[in-house]
Amino acid sequence: MSQSSQFSLLTQRRFAPFFWTQFLGAFNDNLFKTALIVVLTFDAASWTTLSPSLVTNLIPGLFILPYVLFSATAGQVAEKFEKSRLVRFVKWLEIAIMAVAAVGWMTHTLWLLVFAIFAMGTHSTLFGPVKYAYLPQQLRPEELTGGNGVVEMGTFVGILLGQVFGDVIVMHQTLGIGFVAAGTVGFAVLGLIASYGIPVTPAPAPDLNIAWNPFTETVRNLKHSAGNRSVFLSMLGNSWFWFYGAMVLAQFPVYAMTYLHGDHSVFVLLLTVFSLGIGVGSLLCERLSGHKVEIGLVPFGSIGLSLFGIDLYFASQGYTNTSAVDAFGLLAQHGAWRILLDVVMIGIFGGFFIVPLFALIQLRCDPRHLSRTIAGMNILNALFMVAAAGVAILLLGQGLTIPELFLATAVMNALVAVYIFSLVPEFLMRFLAWLLIHTVHKVKVIEKGRIPEEGAAVLVCNHVSYVDAIVIGAASPRPIRFVMDHRIFKTPLLGWIFRTAKAIPIAPAKEDPWLLEKAYVDIAHALHDGELVCIFPEGRLTTTGEMNEFKGGIMKIVERSHVPVIPMALRGLWGHLLSRSSDSLLERAFRKGLRSRLALAIGVPVAPAQVTPELLRQEVAALRGSWK
Known part of the structure; x- marks a missing residue:
């Protein structure tokens, strides 16, 4: 396979329509979520009496709650039905949800927007098992790392652009709310159009009898996944990354406003450098892995997440500016570049951490149970992210500052990494081997x-x-x-x-x-x-x-x-x-x-x-x- 093969996938029908469908979905999700968070952070008084810090941790929690409730059913549906039809159904559902949200935006009705957040979480819950089970059906094993890298890059670029557009558009003084309402519906329609190019992808278990009880099916899914030790611990590692990310990213709006003394453009800058870091790290995985699933990159990524998370605390302590700044003003402040470097490096090492884990799960999992395994992982992801929101609220309520929260998260990451790699030493052994042949x-x-x-x-x-x-x-x-x-x-x-x-x-x-x-x-x-x-x-x-x-x-x-x-x-x-x-x-x-x-x-x-x-x-x- 050539060095540029991961990008050549974007010219092929088996990958390109799927890529643009998931890219537009990630973009639209985050345009909507960010617009709502920004409004409730910087214009809270006209929408709610809740504190901005509570709201910025509560909204992501509402978005991921459906993963806990519906993932088990979504995994079975993805095993039983042909995937291109499922994707198109999910895109039609997105249009309906965004239409409801548009009413909430235009009538200033907060409960409709909160309902839409929960509904979009449900939409993403349905799409998740299809998304990651689709790749190993359409890509060869040696393409999995590159394909996952492009998907993760596209996802985080979509997240970045959605967050930037959501922030910039909603802050427009006169037409911002209307632009968000119309834009989210319009991008949902574009996602539906892209989905009609996805090729037929047969169901791996068409005779599966769906168990509708989400709780018993969740337990059954996790027990089945636990039978494959390397896959299950990869699922736990993936979920831990989302815990880490949720702990850090949820603090960015208040961190930008309170600690960096910035306006909303500073918040956008933090999101930009983090998302670009994830994209760069995801794309580098194929080159660093030598076109194979290289789990030796996972410990490498974990080391970087801890080192740069710890340094983000010290960099924040060294930031002394107290005057209000925008993004360009921030760049002129002493210590700001170190903060931005830490954020982008956390993103890059996050890409090294998560892409090989996805590829390993796809490669070593039973193909007939992959969608349900992904659904089980989504449940774990949701639980870890809900836990992250709860832990963040608890620690901040106990008096920790946001930089101290960054430090605590980085130290926890180091402890979890030691634990996981002691359970599956193959990760560490592959890291030492990878280090040998790359140094x-x-x-x-x-x-x-x-x-x-x-x-x-x-x-x-x-x-x-x-x-x-x-x-x-x-x-x-x-x-x-x-x-x-x-x-x-x-x-x-x-x-x-x-x-x-x-x-x-x-x-x-x-x-x-x-x-x-x-x-x-x-x-x-x-x-x-x-x-x-x-x-x-x-x-x-x-x-x-x-x-x-x-x-x-x-x-x-x-x-x-x-x-x-x-x-x-x-x-x-x-x-x-x-x-x-x-x-x-x-x-x-x-x-x-x-x-x-x-x-x-x-x-x-x-x-x-x-x-x-x-x-x-x-x-x-x-x-x-x-x-x-």
Whole structure:
């Protein structure tokens, strides 16, 4: 897939109409919500007696309440019915809701607008399971990260533009309310028009009997999702991001007005830089992940969310301006650029955090249950966001300042990240591997498509250094079970990494025959379960840079499990600091420069009946060539 492939999706019917439909929906939602929040923040007296801080936390809570009430039903509907028809139904519903809201705007009737907020939450609840289950039906696995990145970028750009337009239009002195009323209806109509271009997307479970009790179905959904540990914890991670985002974003109107002493344009500026950050981070995910689902970006994103959230507190403390400013005036104030940098970096690292989680859920979830899984995640998202609104109201009521709330959220994020990554160490292991090949090494993968997208296979590779498995694992689009010398597991850092990756320890027969036999049994079980297993048939690291003879263990593996064997060759690792080169440590440390250039060449799969150690060694040697 080419580097620009995620953008080429915007020219294809399987993606473009869906993209513009969801973009216009996100835009319209936020135009409406922001206009209402701005009116109730900056012109509160003519609409309500509630405090602005309470209102800015209450409205998002009302919007997401339907996710708790109706997501279970929405997930079943998305499984049972064809998706393009469902999207068009949702768009017709949006037009009706915005028509009701228009009456509320024009008659200055607040309860009609509050009803419309709840109704738009219901509209989004229906669209959510369709939205994320549509992508894996129309995109290939290697397109999921890029496709999700474009969707998230489009969503947050739509959110940004909706917030900007909602803020600017509603503050127009004479015609603002009328423009909002007419505009929300008009953009709903545009979304409906775009939806008619979405191709037919068959229902994965057309015979599903819908259980209408939302509470029992919610429990059933969450129990089913919990059966897949990595998917369920990815759902929790996703929900935590929305908790974090809700805690921070809901404070922006009052933060802009009270702490930055800005008008509504300062609020718009904060939203702009945050949304642009999310868009940039989402788009960068495909490039940083190497066109695969790279969950190693999730810890990276989490680290950034905490670091820049903490710095936002200190940056706010360092802001000393007390005179009223607009957006341009803010830029001239001491400390303002640091605040804006923190906000945009929170957005960028938020993109790194959330896009791989969505792609992982779509890739590893049962396709027949994906919409219901997404619905379950939406329920969790809603609960976390309602909790965020409640926690924010509680903490602010106890006397915390908004900057202190930012600090508390960032510290909570660090604690939650440690907890989640301790439950699923695969995230952290993939992060360390990703960090290795994006800092110390620059790895080119040749013929990556020869690694099967699904199904069992044995990978065989030359053994050059102690980091061979990390490099191979980071380059692979799928998790790999490595078969490794049991003594490596006693090495403090590497041992932890390989145990985390569920590597299989092996020992020579003369040293530990029981462990040897157990290794073969574990390999057979892994292959039976459709996993990839990688072995180093040389049995030891090279001490000369040349390949050793391949041992016969591969024959025992293919006799038990009739699966294809894929030869691979590492190029450029000989002489690495962690190889067994006889050169001095100082020479090895500096020979390859700050970033060494490596390659992983992948050969044509060999049928089980043709496998011999000699043939595999020839294949690996040919792939490696003269570059050690």
